[in-house]
Amino acid sequence: MAQLIDELFIKHFDNELLRQHNDQALFKLPAGRLAISTDGHVISPLFFPGGDIGSLAVHGTLNDVAMSGAKPLYLAAGFILEEGLPLADLEKIVISMAAAAKGAGTPIVTGDTKVVEHGKGDGVFITTTGVGVVPDSVTISGDRAEPGCAILVSGSIGDHGVAIMASRENLQFQTTIVSDSAALHGLVADLVATAPTALRCLRDPTRGGLATALNELAKQSGVGMVIDEAKIPVRAEVKAACEILGLDPLYVANEGKLVCICDAAAADDLLAAMRRHPLGQDASIIGEVIVDPHGFVQMTTAFGGRRIVDWPVGEQLPRIC
């Protein structure tokens, strides 16, 4: 175990804090409030078009930290390994995870490794926890949406979930659709720089997709929303794959997108800032916040009607992240 930790994890994640081999990592933080978030990752398959469980475990948690407006700073990672997992697979995952952490500027400074018997796990599960610091000028929270606010999405929806489902089902078009798994904190930093006080809510529409994220925000803020189907970016391949798979892209998971609710007056500037960023080129203003005691999310459809975009019903796609 000590050897595995040294020669695999600490070797690839390499940084000064990990090298200390203490029970914890210890560091000075810049001024500001601390943001902390955790996510377990149990995605199947471990390797998928556009990423793997290692990079996903970095992006997923960083994004939840960043959705507060924080600059993510450090990561902790807990691994649960199933006996029989090929060491070569684990090494690929660790290398990918190290690269994602390095790319995001957020070192993995403390970790843990547990092993369970064959048949009591599934290859590897990775739980990551991230911490970051939020500048004092920023107050972003799911309960801050108000009627009149604009609703933006940073790009096309459904890519991650469809990439996973297609690779599971071994569908022909699988190679054309890749997960959008990416770290969004650079994009968030640009938004914060553009209009710090106009930003009200940020959320990454992961499990349950855009529809769930909007319903959560409407509920938290006690408002309604109207979105315009025509404005919601969905790639043609994703739309086609959803038809074959019987999925609604509104409910399909994303791992590199965010929803932003902001003062209407700042919407165009924030949209422009998104579009200047590589991860926001397809950003769009998709609707607005309205008064609604029921907290409904409504959508103007392509045919001109309106329908309610409800909470997801029944089971979600299993092990999509």
Place this chain on the structure above:
Amino acid sequence: MAQLIDELFIKHFDNELLRQHNDQALFKLPAGRLAISTDGHVISPLFFPGGDIGSLAVHGTLNDVAMSGAKPLYLAAGFILEEGLPLADLEKIVISMAAAAKGAGTPIVTGDTKVVEHGKGDGVFITTTGVGVVPDSVTISGDRAEPGCAILVSGSIGDHGVAIMASRENLQFQTTIVSDSAALHGLVADLVATAPTALRCLRDPTRGGLATALNELAKQSGVGMVIDEAKIPVRAEVKAACEILGLDPLYVANEGKLVCICDAAAADDLLAAMRRHPLGQDASIIGEVIVDPHGFVQMTTAFGGRRIVDWPVGEQLPRIC
């Protein structure tokens, strides 16, 4: 899923930050360096004499944070649930976890819940991450042991591992041995208050037991150690059970004990401080740090000889925490 989170986790862990339902928890920290640590918990069985996976997941992580001299402040918790886990069992675990967090004054402020298919997990795995703040006066690290320092242990060793093994094997004496699972940060605070600058290393001897913790510290600090077998507290029942189970108590896991290495001049005061604390009543000065380029941990045995207490060989006890 949203319902399970609200009606089980958020209900029992109840606190203002969780109730916000944001992607992350956000709070102001007191001044000082941040300590962060993470541990996955995969213990089997989920319920054992003296605790369960829920309380253990709180204590285990808090203790790693506290071993820096930090006051632990907040916890994050990621759950991986296996389909088919009885809801009543999960609720018992969550209630126990909530009580442990409350007892320690460290609320669970953010969390995550993932579900895997039956046969791809084992009931529940819980990965907790803790953060705390270390006062500026304190510098505790595994690399600070120096020849002449005293080595203390806060109480009897082997209780946790033996309680788990005995309950697995369904041994007769199992009811007399209970896990020592406990949160040690109160004891650590007393040590810090007694002799802040004399404290050099703290470590919780979990997997691999006292022998492993001492070897780790000797290696990190580049020193040797001599301990005295007669001074190491081991309960008679634990000793007897170890004989039956073929275990050496030196290598058996603890979940409520700490090893402390300090300036020799402060050893008696720190010992007295430990003994005044309910979790340190059986504390003992067990040996001293010596010069040794090989980094060996030696033990004076009951028969007057000396033997090397080596790193553990072969496999450790599986799923002991």
